[in-house]
Amino acid sequence: MSTIRPLPEILINQIAAGEVVERPASVVKELVENALDAGATRVDIDLEEGGVRLIRIRDNGGGIAAAQLPLAVSRHATSKIASLDDLESVATLGFRGEALPSIASVSRFTLASRQPQDEHGAALQIEGGKIGEVTPRAHAPGTTVEVRELFYNVPARRKFLRAERTELGHIEEWLRSLALARPDVELRVSHNGKPSRRYKPGDLYSDARLGETLGEDFARQSLRVDHSAAGLRLHGWIAQPQYSRASADQQYLYVNGRSVRDRSVAHAVKMAYGDVLYHGRQPAYVLFLELDPARVDVNVHPAKHEVRFRDSRLIHDFVYRTLKDALAETRAGLEPAAGLPGAAAAPSLSAGAQAGAYLSRPPGSAGGGGWAPRQSPLGLQVSEAPAAYAALYAPPADAATPAALAGGSPGLPATTADSGVPPLGYAIAQLHGIYILAENAEGLIVVDMHAAHERIGYERLKTAHDGIGLHAQPLLVPITLAVGERDADTAEREAATLAELGFEVTRSGPGSLHVRSIPALLANAEPEGLLRDVLTDLREHGQSRRVASARDELLSTMACHGAVRANRRLTVPEMNALLRDMEATERSGQCNHGRPTWARFSLAEIDRWFLRGR
Template identity: 45%
Template sequence: MSIRRLPSELINRIAAGEVVERPASALKELIENGLDAGAGAVSIRLSAGGLDRIEVADDGSGMTPADMRLALERHATSKLPDDAIEAVTSFGFRGEALPSIASVSRLTLESRVRGAEGWRTKIDHGVAEEEGPAALPPGTRVRVEALFDKVPARRKFLRSARAEYAACLDVVKRLAMARPDVAFALEHDGRTILSLHPAEPPKRVAELLSHELDRHGLGIDCVRNGIRLTGVVSLPTFNRGMADQQYLFVNSRPVKDRLLVGSLRAAYRDLLARDRHPVAALFVEVPTDEVDINVHPAKTEVRFRDPAAVRGLIVGGLRTALDEAGHRSVARDQFAQPAAWQVEPVEPAEPRLWSGPASDSAGARAVVADLSMDFLPQGRASIADPVAPSEPAYPLGIARGQVAATYIVAEAADGLVIVDQHAAHERLVLERMRAATRGHEVARQALLVPDVVEMEETDCDRIEDAAADLLRLGLEIDRFGPTSILVRAVPAALGKTDVSGLLNDLAAELSELGTALSLGEKLDHVAATIACHGSVRAGRVLSVAEMNALLREIEVTPHSGQCNHGRPTWVKLGHGEIEKLFGRR
């Protein structure tokens, strides 16, 4: 079969397979074009999650009719004035989006330059239909309809309108966070979803993420080796079952990069259960010559010249913020329902233990049957401890008692604190163990007969490159031929372990994340198990002095707000919340 040159329509459809995967992909490209055009406001309208219609209007610089025709040709762009692609700062630069979208939909492009007439061009699945004058304010308006209608192989793989709308909303949120100086408005099926005015970055993030992040979030701002990290992350106890609220940006570009995701996971490694995820919005600023954004047509992946420096900054910056958070935990709001409470006058009570039927001013009588009933206390009688003297205001207050021999009840200046004594002491023991081994190599157990593990050559290369780091974790290895690794010692804390499985897990993580997390997680799991068995058990009665000592240690221990499994170790009921429970508010 002879080689032939493909027609431009087919080339555009092939390119659309990479650039336009679903309505959210097309929406992303159109919004980015508006932002690159200097828009101060972007308005988006969707129908059926973008399956029926996507419309994006902006007030940017606009295009002349000649530029509009050129913009619909492949690899035509205004964003690369010279050949320095490594210095590009715009969202787009490939010149593929508009022709790709036009080849798989009905596209209407309208634009107007300030001081000139507006112009309209219509394209139906790659075929020009008409063009002529248009009435619109300065800027550009793009309408995409019938996406993939003539590409049934792609159309049938699209998801429901609700799922596609969720993907479109996520795209808008990410771009709105990336450009807080731009106003965004989103309308879906005639209903206003978002209306965002220009704001400072922290305020924009707060508008788009959970509002509870104001109370349960940590601000991040650190610089190292010319790289800056800013943003906000949640406390470990404020987490989600999905990683759908993790927003990562590199030079104000939304990305879904494995290195950044792995770094975020590493920072929370020993603070969250494996199936829980933090809420985060992180902005990394890197010199343009230190990052490659031309990795994929979707432009959601990047490559760093020094990935170790970026990873170290993220893990170090987040761990520092989490350490400084100390004993902070999420105070779960109590949603009391004080409906139909009636406020009645309260008369001073007489100092009596019990009396017969009382009469009130209205003449009504409260009848109590069988006044001869024994109203003796049913609880345990004991001598009351004296009230603790006035002491400095402690964050977790002063212990007042114990409930079910499991929960410590303490009175703080701003409310009532309830502490799970086992979970709290478990975290304290684990942190003591870590502090004792910090800065020292993990104890190793030499194997009587070294194990030889057969692996792929590339996996062996990764393991060999990480040998120094693995040695600090207690794993001693040597290269033993092109496709073999010789294991001489394993961490003593692991005991008898599957060496082959361990090495394969490490190789997979080194390939995906650039670091070996599983070995550290296994060692943490062993330490957590030891801490669990060595801590105060639920059901143990504590003296007031023991309870107060536990509270004081929680206040000064990092990460003591959550146990080794990510659950909170204490909760607080503020005075206002208690008043709601009793209908006083």
């Protein structure tokens, strides 16, 4: 019969190290977070061989008293919590008291520190978990932790480490994530004795740090988000749809300053980008979610990569609606900084354009025959042309926009800068029956007329159907659907939510459902598969947009068939009416499938094509 016996302390720490210390990047994370919790404003990270041979973290934080150095490397010893109440509202990055003893048990470890009021510092050496004596040492105020030969005494773990460049890459990626969250802290990194990276300190959540970490393209093509409600605040940056990625490599989420991964929030972001992202592409974002620490449990993952929200449904809905509203303002012609709520009123359209009649007239002249230009030569100087276009094609100042008539918000700047010219300018030509060429104050605008008209029609259909709501259509013969017991529990619990979506569902057994009605608009869809997907969403995320997404897909198809086709000749007034509608329509920068609807070429850029001024 086997004997139960207590494990040795060193083995206990090595087992804990298996959870906390995955690779050198894990060590850097734990030690730098300790430095930040100690109030450091500068952290130096020295590495050798990707952190396997050496990791040295120096900070200018509050330091540790000499007498407490042995306690600092003891298991479950911490200055950050003292009671369950502290744990339930913890605001520090670290709190378990496991990192230092775990790291020290699998390395040659030195801890040196000095508090500002002390005359000199002290140091403590540990080798493979065996603690030495505290000795005096000259040291500036702050703490230095030195980790040499990681996993030297656990060769099986060391074999799993990757190449030097790979391990260094993991460290650099984590430091990039930290730099985004803490631009107030200076980070200096060296590798193999050579400086490799320096993040200079700046203003909290500054645009400068954003460009430094993710590149100028992201900084230039991102929207600033800042919204508060229900005790929650979401702020940061989301990339415009045209700045999308092949992978999820630029997705950063911070909850109360802690970098985490959360499936519910990731799902909410994906939903918000629903019909503005090209298929297979990933959004990019840096988002900070702030809430009462008591409403989030940070003690659910050994490495603190994940959290659990007390009300995940509320969080999901808050993130989704905040980002959805921000993305709705990505209208054609707007600069990223202007694409936020609160912009000035939009230019308006004539009554004919308001009614959507601007594309209903047949091509060609009034008497039939071939297409003829509608704009006669004006004989004007180049600088006079925009004013002349405005006189010919600008709508009355008191006319309502199509977006307003469709229930949307005309939240657009009336002009570009102070030029008096609308953001998309005035049409000057049609190219190959596909593109509209327009001149604005900065240069040339090119519009894909089918893609743009498709989005305009789609948004109008959505607005109309949102006003009507989702109606249920009773089935002549009710459906009995076999499901898993968890799905049956969800259907029973969420019966009211399902009814709002157009499903009348009752439980008829441990693993079966009786479906009596389905959403009327989707009567020709496959109701069984749709209901299963809805139940999965409700169980995993607390809400579902499967029905709305299926409806939107149908409306998108309708808008696509109703949009103006290629090779359709438009008059100049028709082209200008389309431009004005684009400026007034939400999400008009992309078509229903996520493709761009327009492009801008500045005069300076065009000059470079022809080497002007060189």
